[in-house]
Amino acid sequence: MGSVKMPSPFFWISTMALFTLSVAATVHQVGDSSGWTTLIPVDYAKWASSQKFHVGDSLLFKYNNTFHNVLQVTQEQFKACNSSSPAASYNSGADSIPLKRPGTFYFLCGFPGHCQLGQKVEVKVTSASSSHLPAPSPSPGPSPSPMGGPSASAPTPSAASTPSSYFFSMLCLSLEFALLYFVVV
Numbered sequence: 001m002g003s004v005k006m007p008s009p010f011f012w013i014s015t016m017a018l019f020t021l022s023v024a025a026t027v028h029q030v031g032d033s034s035g036w037t038t039l040i041p042v043d044y045a046k047w048a049s050s051q052k053f054h055v056g057d058s059l060l061f062k063y064n065n066t067f068h069n070v071l072q073v074t075q076e077q078f079k080a081c082n083s084s085s086p087a088a089s090y091n092s093g094a095d096s097i098p099l100k101r102p103g104t105f106y107f108l109c110g111f112p113g114h115c116q117l118g119q120k121v122e123v124k125v126t127s128a129s130s131s132h133l134p135a136p137s138p139s140p141g142p143s144p145s146p147m148g149g150p151s152a153s154a155p156t157p158s159a160a161s162t163p164s165s166y167f168f169s170m171l172c173l174s175l176e177f178a179l180l181y182f183v184v185v
């Protein structure tokens, strides 16, 4: 008790296992820090192509529900911005939608004109068995330290194109290291 020890193999195995789990269940905030909106023109197709969606992940739609909602629709309804008979609808303003199976899923805002303004997103979900690790592209700016302080939690608009899943993974990794440090020592 109180003596400083080298981390045991258990430490490394646990860390790797927890890291794998944290990466496997990514929360994809739609539109990153811009959220689900028409005020700022967000290219949701571009956002979706910056993400890797796997079974077990979830989508997070954040918006002011006075002005927006989230409707899950078919491909045909998506193309036509038809919100008359959605398969599912959400209006909490912070909707977490689990991605339970592989396939392509279509969402749009049902408020008049919003879908036509581009408030629609198509998400291609692949099975959980494929590779989870996002390819970290070299960033020209200062990269966040994995052990960085809580002040680094608010993503800046310039970082909006970086996959939010990467930051989430790094955050989880930091927390796991901190937790396991106290468990082992």
Ligand SMILES: *[C@@H]1O[C@H](CO)[C@@H](O)[C@H](O)[C@H]1NC(C)=O
Binding pocket: 064, 065, 066, 093
């Ligand atoms: C939504 O917007 C309205 C009008 O701007 C505002 O009064 C309300 O507080 C907002 N709601 C949330 C949850 O931000």
Ligand SMILES: *[C@@H]1O[C@H](CO)[C@@H](O)[C@H](O)[C@H]1NC(C)=O
Binding pocket: 077, 080, 082, 083, 084, 085
């Ligand atoms: C919208 O979708 C519904 C249900 O699929 C369909 O009955 C209706 O004709 C569609 N409306 C338009 C304008 O495409």
Ligand SMILES: [Cu+2]
Binding pocket: 037, 038, 067, 068, 069, 109, 110, 111, 114, 119
């Ligand atoms: Cu809307």
